[in-house]
Structures are given as structure tokens and as C-alpha cells.
Amino acid sequence: DTEVTQTPKHLVMGMTNKKSLKCEQHMGHRAMYWYKQKAKKPPELMFVYSYEKLSINESVPSRFSPECPNSSLLNLHLHALQPEDSALYLCASSRMGRGDYEQYFGPGTRLTVT
Amino acid sequence: GQQVMQIPQYQHVQEGEDFTTYCNSSTTLSNIQWYKQRPGGHPVFLIQLVKSGEVKKQKRLTFQFGEAKKNSSLHITATQTTDVGTYFCAGLAPGAGNMLTFGGGTRLMVKP
Numbered sequence: 001d002t003e004v005t006q007t008p009k010h011l012v013m014g015m016t017n018k019k020s021l022k023c024e025q026h027m028g029h030r031a032m033y034w035y036k037q038k039a040k041k042p043p044e045l046m047f048v049y050s051y052e053k054l055s056i057n058e059s060v061p062s063r064f065s066p067e068c069p070n071s072s073l074l075n076l077h078l079h080a081l082q083p084e085d086s087a088l089y090l091c092a093s094s095r096m097g098r099g100d101y102e103q104y105f106g107p108g109t110r111l112t113v114t
Numbered sequence: 115g116q117q118v119m120q121i122p123q124y125q126h127v128q129e130g131e132d133f134t135t136y137c138n139s140s141t142t143l144s145n146i147q148w149y150k151q152r153p154g155g156h157p158v159f160l161i162q163l164v165k166s167g168e169v170k171k172q173k174r175l176t177f178q179f180g181e182a183k184k185n186s187s188l189h190i191t192a193t194q195t196t197d198v199g200t201y202f203c204a205g206l207a208p209g210a211g212n213m214l215t216f217g218g219g220t221r222l223m224v225k226p
Binding site: 031040041042043044045048050055056090092094096101102103104105106107108 | 145147149155156157158159162202206211212213214216217218219221
């Protein structure tokens with residue numbers, strides 16, 4: 001199974017709402033990532049979890065709060081978002097190890113903030 | 115910080131023509147990866163290059179890694195409509211752990 005799943009596929013939320021994005025993989029990968037992608041732009045790294053610990057936070061505003069409950073699951077909690085946060089949110093996973101960082105992406109959650 | 119530039123941004127080709135996208139890093143890389151994203155889809159891993167001067171082929175796709183490990187290219191021979199999408203290179207810098215830096219992407223459009 002080389003699949004990364006993400007739910008929901010689409011999400012519309014108001015600026016005062018709290019919502020969560022979920023990501024799951026069963027490939028035994030110990031690195032998991034959140035990316036944000038705007039239209040016609042490359043994926044922009046937000047967070048990296050290595051062995052369930054947050055290892056990289058790319059200066060992401062605190063209204064985005066990641067969580068890694070176990071080695072298969074990754075959540076992104078959203079609170080008080082702004083319209084400019086509307087984007088495709090991609091989750092990815094990879095093995096850990098030197099030079100072996102092929103990333104498997106999920107289909108993404110398309111988020112609209114109204 | 116590390117930057118990865120990719121050109122061209124867009125390329126329109128007639129089906130059957132060749133296509134090349136180029137990737138240039140501001141720093142020497144440990145390896146470079148290539149991903150393809152179809153319209154409305156998500157990035158899908160194509161290949162990873164690790165060695166200086168490495169050349170790899172996948173059917174009509176040829177990938178090269180420069181001798182200095184700072185640039186790379188993807189060449190598609192005789193494009194097909196199924197090649198439509200955005201091609202991203204992504205570089206991994208030494209000591210960067212598992213943090214890829216993506217190029218801006220080249221959007222390929224193929225006219226049948």
C-alpha cells in the first residue's frame with residue numbers, strides 16, 4: 001500500500017471556525033510533512049515530523065497547529081484562519097534515512113476560508 | 115537560504131515535439147528529485163538523482179544531474195497528451211535533513 005489518504009477533500013470554513021485536517025499512511029514511514037500549495041505555485045513546506053516529533057516548523061503562524069498522534073497519523077488543526085490561507089493543503093510521508101527521501105503525497109484538502 | 119530556480123515557467127508544445135525543463139540550485143545538493151503534478155492532482159515522485167553527472171532514463175524521460183550537483187534537467191522525447199502537467203524539481207541540501215526545496219515548476223501543455 002503506497003497510499004497517503006487525506007480528509008476532507010474539500011473544506012469551507014469561516015474565519016472564526018475551528019477545523020482539523022487529517023492524514024494517514026500505512027507504509028511505515030517515520031517522516032510526515034504538511035505543505036501548503038497556492039494555485040500555479042510549488043508546494044511550500046510548513047511542518048516536518050520525524051519519528052512523531054516536530055522537527056521543522058517553517059515559521060508558520062500559530063493559527064496552524066500540527067499534531068502527530070502516532071506514526072501513521074498526522075493532523076493539522078486550524079483556528080482563526082484568514083482568507084489568504086485558502087489553498088491546497090498537502091500531506092506527504094517518506095522513509096527516514098540518508099539520501100532516501102522520496103516523498104509520497106496525499107491528494108490534498110482544498111481549503112477555502114470565507 | 116537555498117534557492118532552486120526552474121525554467122521555463124510554461125511550455126506549449128505540439129504532440130510529438132520534445133520538451134526540456136532545467137533546474138538550478140544556488141548551493142550544491144546532496145540529491146535532486148523530480149515530481150509531476152497533473153492538473154487538479156498532487157505531486158507524484160518520478161525519480162531521484164544522487165551522483166555527480168548521473169543520467170537516468172524512464173521510457174521517454176531522461177533525467178540528468180550536473181557534474182557540480184547544482185543543476186539538473188528533465189527531457190521528454192516525443193511528447194504525448196498524457197505528459198501534460200507541472201514538473202517540479204526538488205533539491206535536498208547537505209545537512210538539511212529531509213527538507214526538500216522545490217523549484218517553481220514548469221507547466222507543460224501539449225497540443226494534440
